[in-house]
Amino acid sequence: MKIKLHWKLTFIFCCAVVLGLFISYFYLSSRLTESFENDLKTSLKYRLSLGKNFLESQLGPQNTLSDPMTLANTIGQQQNLRTTIIAMDGTVLADSYLKPYELNHIENHLHRPEIQQALLNGLGSSKRYSKTIRRYLLYMAVIFGKDHPAGFLRYAVPISYIDVLEEAQQKTIIGSLILIFILSLGFTYIISLVVTRPLVAMASIAKSMAKGDFSQKPYIYSNDEVGDMARALSYMSNQIQDKIDEIRKETLKLNAVISSMFEGLMVVDEKRRVILMNLSLRKLFLVDFDPEQKASIEVIRNPQIQDIVDRIIKNRQLLVSEEVDISYPQSKILRINAVPIIRDNTLMGAVLVFHDITQVRKLERTRQDFMANVSHELRTPVTSIKGYSETLLEGGLEDKDRAKEFINIIHQNSSRLESLINDLLDLAAIESNKMTISLTPLDIKPILKRCVGIFEKSIKDKGLSLSIHLSDNIPKILADEKRITQVLLNLLDNAVKYTSTGGIIIEISLKNDLVQIDITDTGIGIPPNDTSKIFERFYRVEKSRSRDLGGTGLGLSIVKHIVESHHGDVWVISKVGQGSTFSVTIPQA
Ligand SMILES: Nc1ncnc2c1ncn2[C@@H]1O[C@H](COP(=O)(O)OP(=O)(O)O)[C@@H](O)[C@H]1O
Ligand SMILES: [Mg+2]
Numbered sequence: 325m326k327i328k329l330h331w332k333l334t335f336i337f338c339c340a341v342v343l344g345l346f347i348s349y350f351y352l353s354s355r356l357t358e359s360f361e362n363d364l365k366t367s368l369k370y371r372l373s374l375g376k377n378f379l380e381s382q383l384g385p386q387n388t389l390s391d392p393m394t395l396a397n398t399i400g401q402q403q404n405l406r407t408t409i410i411a412m413d414g415t416v417l418a419d420s421y422l423k424p425y426e427l428n429h430i431e432n433h434l435h436r437p438e439i440q441q442a443l444l445n446g447l448g449s450s451k452r453y454s455k456t457i458r459r460y461l462l463y464m465a466v467i468f469g470k471d472h473p474a475g476f477l478r479y480a481v482p483i484s485y486i487d488v489l490e491e492a493q494q495k496t497i498i499g500s501l502i503l504i505f506i507l508s509l510g511f512t513y514i515i516s517l518v519v520t521r522p523l524v525a526m527a528s529i530a531k532s533m534a535k536g537d538f539s540q541k542p543y544i545y546s547n548d549e550v551g552d553m554a555r556a557l558s559y560m561s562n563q564i565q566d567k568i569d570e571i572r573k574e575t576l577k578l579n580a581v582i583s584s585m586f587e588g589l590m591v592v593d594e595k596r597r598v599i600l601m602n603l604s605l606r607k608l609f610l611v612d613f614d615p616e617q618k619a620s621i622e623v624i625r626n627p628q629i630q631d632i633v634d635r636i637i638k639n640r641q642l643l644v645s646e647e648v649d650i651s652y653p654q655s656k657i658l659r660i661n662a663v664p665i666i667r668d669n670t671l672m673g674a675v676l677v678f679h680d681i682t683q684v685r686k687l688e689r690t691r692q693d694f695m696a697n698v699s700h701e702l703r704t705p706v707t708s709i710k711g712y713s714e715t716l717l718e719g720g721l722e723d724k725d726r727a728k729e730f731i732n733i734i735h736q737n738s739s740r741l742e743s744l745i746n747d748l749l750d751l752a753a754i755e756s757n758k759m760t761i762s763l764t765p766l767d768i769k770p771i772l773k774r775c776v777g778i779f780e781k782s783i784k785d786k787g788l789s790l791s792i793h794l795s796d797n798i799p800k801i802l803a804d805e806k807r808i809t810q811v812l813l814n815l816l817d818n819a820v821k822y823t824s825t826g827g828i829i830i831e832i833s834l835k836n837d838l839v840q841i842d843i844t845d846t847g848i849g850i851p852p853n854d855t856s857k858i859f860e861r862f863y864r865v866e867k868s869r870s871r872d873l874g875g876t877g878l879g880l881s882i883v884k885h886i887v888e889s890h891h892g893d894v895w896v897i898s899k900v901g902q903g904s905t906f907s908v909t910i911p912q913a
Pocket of ligand 1: 847865
């Protein structure tokens with residue numbers, strides 16, 4: 325149970341007050357008893373002297389009293405006190421409380437303390453219990469006698485008489501003490517409230533500070549310890565607030581850096597639990613739950629990555645840099661660099677940075693493939709040119725017919741070399757962004773007609789049909805004439821090349837602000853697995869057939885590059901043995 329400070333203070337104050345009151349009560353009551361006794365004694369003394377005078381006036385010539393019993397009763401009645409007359413030898417002569425016959429049973433009083441004192445000083449007193457009347461009594465005795473002592477006159481007052489008097493006083497004392505107690509209770513309560521109020525205020529401010537609210541400040545300006553404490557609290561609050569702001573800013577900065585990082589980042593503790601995982605890495609491994617505090621193997625289920633973590637945490641390696649091929653959720657190649665976190669010579673965890681190097685590796689591979697392909701493609705015609713020209717030089721010229729045939733082959737191969745080199749130069753220009761394209765509004769119809777004209781002879785020679793369907797509403801396109809011609813020539817060349825029966829249909833239409841050119845043939849078609857690959861460099865469905873037909877495998881990749889640089893698109897729909905439709909879209913002007 326929580327007891328408030330001001331109640332505690334009130335309680336302590338009250339205890340002190342009660343203690344003080346008790347002490348005062350006992351002191352006062354003892355002082356009062358004493359003063360009452362003294363008053364009583366003084367009055368008894370006075371009354372004894374009156375009694376003594378009276379008795380002395382009654383003394384006979386032998387210094388004796390003739391009727392002590394009557395005298396004792398007279399004095400007793402006058403003074404309203406028990407009166408005893410005792411002879412000098414201690415024999416009780418008379419007692420106002422006793423009958424004369426009872427006196428015979430009374431023992432000698434000589435050794436009573438008040439009598440002994442009176443013998444010594446003339447006056448004696450004593451307080452004790454009287455068996456005769458069964459109560460506490462105050463006895464006081466004097467010696468009387470004219471020339472020599474004749475006897476003792478003794479008065480006895482019941483103490484209850486004193487008690488009664490004291491009780492009245494005591495009631496007053498207790499009453500005032502209770503009043504003092506109630507007043508001091510109220511007073512101490514108010515004082516405690518006043519004293520503890522600033523402390524209570526500071527406690528509540530400290531509590532809100534602990535909860536992170538620094539808006540409240542203690543407004544206590546007193547120039548004492550409480551004021552000092554309030555100022556210290558205020559200073560502390562400002563300091564903490566500043567520090568928190570600083571930390572918050574730093575955290576924000578750090579969070580911004582971490583979350584905008586392209587690289588994946590993971591921090592694990594020494595128990596291999598995830599402390600931090602940035603957005604890039606979560607996306608990479610499709611982590612859609614909160615990974616914090618989870619075992620890293622639960623978050624990234626890859627034994628190779630776990631092994632990297634183990635090498636840092638268990639084997640205490642200082643750096644691990646490794647390429648890891650992952651197949652889930654996507655097939656990727658990652659370079660992972662991992663270092664330990666060491667503070668005060670203790671290992672606290674590890675930091676892992678994931679770089680996605682899939683594209684880099686892919687590019688390297690394509691470049692290698694490209695180089696191999698180019699060398700191969702160039703070597704074939706060069707070898708053949710070299711072979712045939714050597715044959716001619718070594719006497720082949722003598723046979724005119726064969727010489728003509730050889731020179732024809734040399735011519736064919738050099739044309740092939742030329743087209744290959746042209747295509748390669750085009751591709752190189754496109755890829756290094758050196759190809760200049762100037763987009764102008766063009767009418768596609770005359771361009772198409774010119775291109776078709778080039779193929780008219782070969783179409784006729786192959787016995788193919790040709791039909792062109794043009795919509796009426798074809799707008800101008802935004803394109804580079806030279807490049808668009810190149811696209812059409814390449815597509816028409818393929819359509820003619822890969823078709824032996826049937827014909828070619830060309831359609832131009834407007835589809836959603838785009839001008840779409842469809843070139844359909846009834847040729848050999850393309851297997852479904854190859855339709856996406858034919859736009860890659862050097863990719864040919866049937867290498868030998870393409871080469872025999874003078875193809876380089878670069879035509880469609882040039883088409884794709886040109887169309888994309890016009891913000892258009894190219895695709896193919898094909899069925900093996902039935903034919904293909906190549907579609908190109910170009911934005912209208
Ligand atoms: N109209 C088509 N019909 C069938 N196959 C085609 C057609 N057009 C292209 N192809 C296939 O796509 C490959 C790539 O075409 P392309 O890049 O123009 O190279 P090339 O024509 O020099 O062989 C061709 O080798 C061929 O296998
Ligand atoms: Mg081609």
